[in-house]
Amino acid sequence: MDTLDKLKILGEGAKYDVCASTAARSSKIRNPAIGNTSPSGICHSFTPDGRCISLFKVLLTNYCEKDCSYCPNQLNRDVPRSRFQAEELAKLFIEFYRRNYVEGLFLSSGIMHSTSSTMNEIIKVAELLRHHYQFGGYIHLKVLPGASASEVQAAAAVADRISLNMEAPSAAHLAKLSRAKQYGAELLNTMATISTHVRRHQDITHTTQYIIGAAQESDQDILTSANDLYHSYNLKRAYFSAFQPVANTPLSHLSATPLIRENRLYQSDFLLRLYGFHLNELVFDTTGNLDPTLDPKLAYALHHPELFPLDINIVSYQQLLKVPGIGPRSAARIVQVRRDHRFNDPRELKNAGVVIKRALSFLTINGHYFGNRRLLDAPRRHSYEQLTLWGDTRDLTTITGG
Amino acid sequence: MILCSPRPVSIINAIMLAEIYNDLPCFKGEEQSLGLFGYTSAHDADNITTQTLVTRLAETGVQAGWLLASPGKTLTRHIAANLRYNAPDQPALIFGAVEEALRHGYNYSLNGIGSISRIFLQRYRAVYHEVHRMLGFIRFHPTPDGSLVAQPKLFHHTADLILRQFAPRYPGNRLVLLLSNEALILDNGKLLSAPPENFLSYIQNDPFNETWEKYYQSQYIASRKNSALAQRVIPKKYWSWLAEGRILNNIAQN
Numbered sequence: 146m147d148t149l150d151k152l153k154i155l156g157e158g159a160k161y162d163v164c165a166s167t168a169a170r171s172s173k174i175r176n177p178a179i180g181n182t183s184p185s186g187i188c189h190s191f192t193p194d195g196r197c198i199s200l201f202k203v204l205l206t207n208y209c210e211k212d213c214s215y216c217p218n219q220l221n222r223d224v225p226r227s228r229f230q231a232e233e234l235a236k237l238f239i240e241f242y243r244r245n246y247v248e249g250l251f252l253s254s255g256i257m258h259s260t261s262s263t264m265n266e267i268i269k270v271a272e273l274l275r276h277h278y279q280f281g282g283y284i285h286l287k288v289l290p291g292a293s294a295s296e297v298q299a300a301a302a303v304a305d306r307i308s309l310n311m312e313a314p315s316a317a318h319l320a321k322l323s324r325a326k327q328y329g330a331e332l333l334n335t336m337a338t339i340s341t342h343v344r345r346h347q348d349i350t351h352t353t354q355y356i357i358g359a360a361q362e363s364d365q366d367i368l369t370s371a372n373d374l375y376h377s378y379n380l381k382r383a384y385f386s387a388f389q390p391v392a393n394t395p396l397s398h399l400s401a402t403p404l405i406r407e408n409r410l411y412q413s414d415f416l417l418r419l420y421g422f423h424l425n426e427l428v429f430d431t432t433g434n435l436d437p438t439l440d441p442k443l444a445y446a447l448h449h450p451e452l453f454p455l456d457i458n459i460v461s462y463q464q465l466l467k468v469p470g471i472g473p474r475s476a477a478r479i480v481q482v483r484r485d486h487r488f489n490d491p492r493e494l495k496n497a498g499v500v501i502k503r504a505l506s507f508l509t510i511n512g513h514y515f516g517n518r519r520l521l522d523a524p525r526r527h528s529y530e531q532l533t534l535w536g537d538t539r540d541l542t543t544i545t546g547g
Numbered sequence: 548m549i550l551c552s553p554r555p556v557s558i559i560n561a562i563m564l565a566e567i568y569n570d571l572p573c574f575k576g577e578e579q580s581l582g583l584f585g586y587t588s589a590h591d592a593d594n595i596t597t598q599t600l601v602t603r604l605a606e607t608g609v610q611a612g613w614l615l616a617s618p619g620k621t622l623t624r625h626i627a628a629n630l631r632y633n634a635p636d637q638p639a640l641i642f643g644a645v646e647e648a649l650r651h652g653y654n655y656s657l658n659g660i661g662s663i664s665r666i667f668l669q670r671y672r673a674v675y676h677e678v679h680r681m682l683g684f685i686r687f688h689p690t691p692d693g694s695l696v697a698q699p700k701l702f703h704h705t706a707d708l709i710l711r712q713f714a715p716r717y718p719g720n721r722l723v724l725l726l727s728n729e730a731l732i733l734d735n736g737k738l739l740s741a742p743p744e745n746f747l748s749y750i751q752n753d754p755f756n757e758t759w760e761k762y763y764q765s766q767y768i769a770s771r772k773n774s775a776l777a778q779r780v781i782p783k784k785y786w787s788w789l790a791e792g793r794i795l796n797n798i799a800q801n
Contacts, residue, residue: 194768486651496658
């Protein structure tokens with residue numbers, strides 16, 4: 146099989162993995178011959194579905210001994226299989242990088258022969274890049290479930306980011322997806338090992354990914370799990386991937402998870418990480434799910450009408466972040482401008498980056514209210530659903546800075 | 548009439564002189580654009596220091612000390628970016644934005660709250676957005692002597708900024724950008740110019756294009772097709788230039 150055919154198979158095998166940000170603080174090696182890292186992510190292209198292509202995202206091999214029932218590479222599927230040799234992959238990647246097609250490497254793999262031998266092959270590719278090619282750019286390595294402490298350490302030594310996919314929020318949910326994967330021994334223990342390395346070394350971060358909707362888990366289950374990883378395991382970011390049924394897998398009969406669910410989870414995750422929200426402030430229904438028709442911050446604001454309206458010229462930065470239509474950047478800008486100017490007009494707020502349509506009902510400007518009072522006093526679904534029409538189609542996985 | 552050079556410090560000085568003398572600023576050589584105002588006595592903004600003008604302005608009640616501190620550096624950076632923005636009203640807008648900064652305070656202006664400042668900030672962002680976008684979209688073609696040659700699609704005067712941003716990524720390579728009338732070269736930190744014809748042959752045939760297209764297509768998840776989003780993130784003005792533009796076009800039409 147030639148390199149182009151391998152690229153097709155092993156590129157497709159990795160396309161469901163999410164790895165949005167390529168931001169990194171500093172290069173892993175001194176005086177690199179090629180490559181550097183950037184403090185902000187750079188997209189080198191976008192797929193026809195709008196997702197950013199920043200990394201050369203590929204599998205080392207799609208041979209796999211695991212039985213994950215959602216996965217296109219699981220061992221029982223009859224699909225073309227292939228593998229890259231470490232040298233071949235490193236050389237191919239450098240050719241991509243030299244031409245500026247990608248910002249770095251994202252390397253994952255099926256498990257071939259054993260976790261240990263596959264992990265060592267993954268690490269070998271990164272070591273070739275760092276030591277043979279003197280590559281100083283971004284490398285993201287997938288850590289396989291059950292990888293040993295020494296393998297995690299070796300991966301962390303050469304990568305800017307490592308990640309272990311949790312896939313499901315609990316052992317009970319994971320059991321519905323795989324009989325071979327052990328939640329405690331293979332996932333949480335490895336996550337703890339990664340966390341220990343991340344605490345010791347400032348130049349590495351770690352992330353994880355959840356499959357959404359394959360194990361009948363609720364949004365609350367997923368966000369609780371991610372929140373716990375943020376606080377207890379030094380996780381940098383959680384990514385969410387809406388389940389897509391794959392032919393000839395045990396879950397092929399399930400319907401695809403709507404992408405809006407993935408979007409709502411990303412929005413909630415942003416509220417938890419960047420907007421100072423606590424998990425108990427998010428609004429879940431009785432089944433533990435977010436309202437798919439409402440932006441989570443708007444749902445919060447409608448759930449707490451007693452907190453609004455707030456006067457734009459008085460409220461704190463933290464309070465501004467709770468207002469729909471105001472993000473961290475516009476809140477910071479408002480606070481800065483207020484030092485020598487009082488806002489008098491909604492147009493000035495718009496110029497400061499506020500999404501006026503969403504924000505006005507929750508604000509007063511110098512004591513004047515420009516919004517729809519009924520939205521707070523007696524909210525009708527129709528009127529507040531209008532507020533969510535814009536902005537919700539954003540693919541939040543492309544937002545960088547994680 | 549206040550005459551200045553198209554440089555940030557000169558422009559800032561010109562606006563302060565304009566405040567002091569209640570006159571109009573103008574780039575040197577463009578005096579005729581002022582019409583009858585062009586016949587008033589001229590002050591040269593290059594012949595006076597910012598420090599002196601700040602002191603003189605303070606005597607008239609306008610506090611502009613911030614121009615000598617960090618916000619002044621930020622304003623300088625914004626003006627420099629606006630000078631690279633390709634638009635016929637470029638000088639008028641820059642003069643207007645600096646004037647707003649003096650009248651309403653730097654926070655008002657640098658955050659784009661006023662109507663002129665808003666466009667001023669948008670243009671600053673557009674220039675750096677083009678640099679950032681080109682750091683991703685430019686495709687280099689290696690030459691036998693180790694140079695990397697690319698033909699960018701630029702709408703503003705950003706080629707030198709882009710080359711300098713690329714320099715740490717390719718420390719061992721000479722970088723060449725082919726522009727409409729010259730080849731801009733970054734060699735060991737020095738910017739040089741050469742005829743573009745010397746490099747055109749490297750651009751036309753790189754067999755690696757096929758490898759990229761194969762990889763690009765492998766990353767597409769058909770069930771997530773979202774042409775509207777794809778068009779927003781890669782605007783159509785780049786589709787004829789990027790190799791994947793043809794694929795995007797085909798998928799958008801189906």
